Amino acid sequence: MHKLQANVDVGEQELSELRLILERQIGVLLDTTTEELTQALSEELGSQPVASAGLLLERLRSSDVECEHLAEHLLDGETRFFRHPLALQSLASQVLPELEKRKPEHPRSFRILSAGCSTGEEPYSIGMSVCEVVNCSGGGWNVNIVASDIRRRALEIAERGLYPQSALEHIPAHLVQPYFAKVGEHLLVKPRLRNLVRFSPMNLAKPSFLGQFDCIFCMDVLPRFSTAQRTTLVQRLHLYLEPGGYLFLGQKEKLLASEMKFQPLTRDGYTVYQKAAALAARSGR
Ligand SMILES: C[S@@+](CC[C@H](N)C(=O)[O-])C[C@H]1O[C@@H](n2cnc3c(N)ncnc32)[C@H](O)[C@@H]1O
CATH class of the missing domain: 3.40.50.150 (Vaccinia Virus protein VP39)
Known part of the structure; x- marks a missing residue:
């Protein structure tokens, strides 16, 4: 179990489901570690608390916007001028x-x-x-x-x-x-x-x-x-x-x-x- 915020724990199975939801909503196959993923979730929940991991998954499943917010913390934006x-x-x-x-x-x-x-x-x-x-x-x-x-x-x-x-x-x-x-x-x-x-x-x-x-x-x-x-x-x-x-x-x-x-x-x-x-x-x- 991983702690997201006071009273909200998230298990490995819920994290796997979360990766699947994100893959469906934002296309990207996340290669983030569990620590990075729980860290991103905690940051996101800082502004929008939730009562349980189940409710959080439900929220993400039903809302592109929620997934896009989470993407802010998870996607790699590596770039530079004249990179290609x-x-x-x-x-x-x-x-x-x-x-x-x-x-x-x-x-x-x-x-x-x-x-x-x-x-x-x-x-x-x-x-x-x-x-x-x-x-x-x-x-x-x-x-x-x-x-x-x-x-x-x-x-x-x-x-x-x-x-x-x-x-x-x-x-x-x-x-x-x-x-x-x-x-x-x-x-x-x-x-x-x-x-x-x-x-x-x-x-x-x-x-x-x-x-x-x-x-x-x-x-x-x-x-x-x-x-x-x-x-x-x-x-x-x-x-x-x-x-x-x-x-x-x-x-x-x-x-x-x-x-x-x-x-x-x-x-x-x-x-x-x-x-x-x-x-x-x-x-x-
Ligand atoms: C590694 S960066 C590449 C940036 C730039 N194209 C380059 O090559 O320098 C990948 C970019 O794709 C964006 N990205 C990933 N998934 C996306 C999606 N579903 N819709 C729009 N942008 C996405 C990320 O936010 C990130 O800024």
Whole structure:
């Protein structure tokens, strides 16, 4: 038995059930230790006490919101600027030129989703990579990056756009001055970059509709999902993409053969996945 708060004990069986509930509600297969899990529960219960572990499970079973609150304490938000350089290189050298050819309208609209964006370093890195290739502020392109995560506290940090000086280690030197202002010991994202990104809470284990995207970045999220939930998420990301749109995964991630509704395109050591419909359209099928 583990103690959660005064008079509330939780047993191994209840903790196993809790892991199953969380897997169903937030997709992620938790590899947290029992101590970490009970610690997270205790922190959550600090604000919302409960009379017994059974009632707590009932509360979690019936409420996505309760599970999402708990996720704040349990999910790993590891990230940094330019964490996936090969993906950003593929965006700049392969995908953007292709989209430029395919979209004749003026201004060209370009929508990107950063799914599981943590504290914002990823969408801002995408924004800088795009602006280095196309003119984001001159009217030729209308660039919109929607950045989402289940953890609202991470999104609050992302919205602020204020990062410690140590972030400089990861940002290419020539991009610091154009996109960041020094504020004391911190770097603040400048409006020209900040204004490209809209942050929005989103649980990737549940259907939601933020419109369709030309590119989706879902980096270091799929490996954390259970097999069943991962398959559903890949199908959902496929749905959220425009025909001919591109799915970017972390550098070491691959889609499974059973998830292949996409065409894998490999160049310079990185594979980007293209929604197949545009290929059919282009070849006249
Ligand atoms: C390891 S971080 C990766 C962050 C960033 N994509 C990167 O690669 O640098 C995984 C992120 O996915 C988010 N996440 C996990 N499950 C999620 C879900 N069901 N819905 C939305 N975000 C989720 C976590 O909160 C975390 O911020």
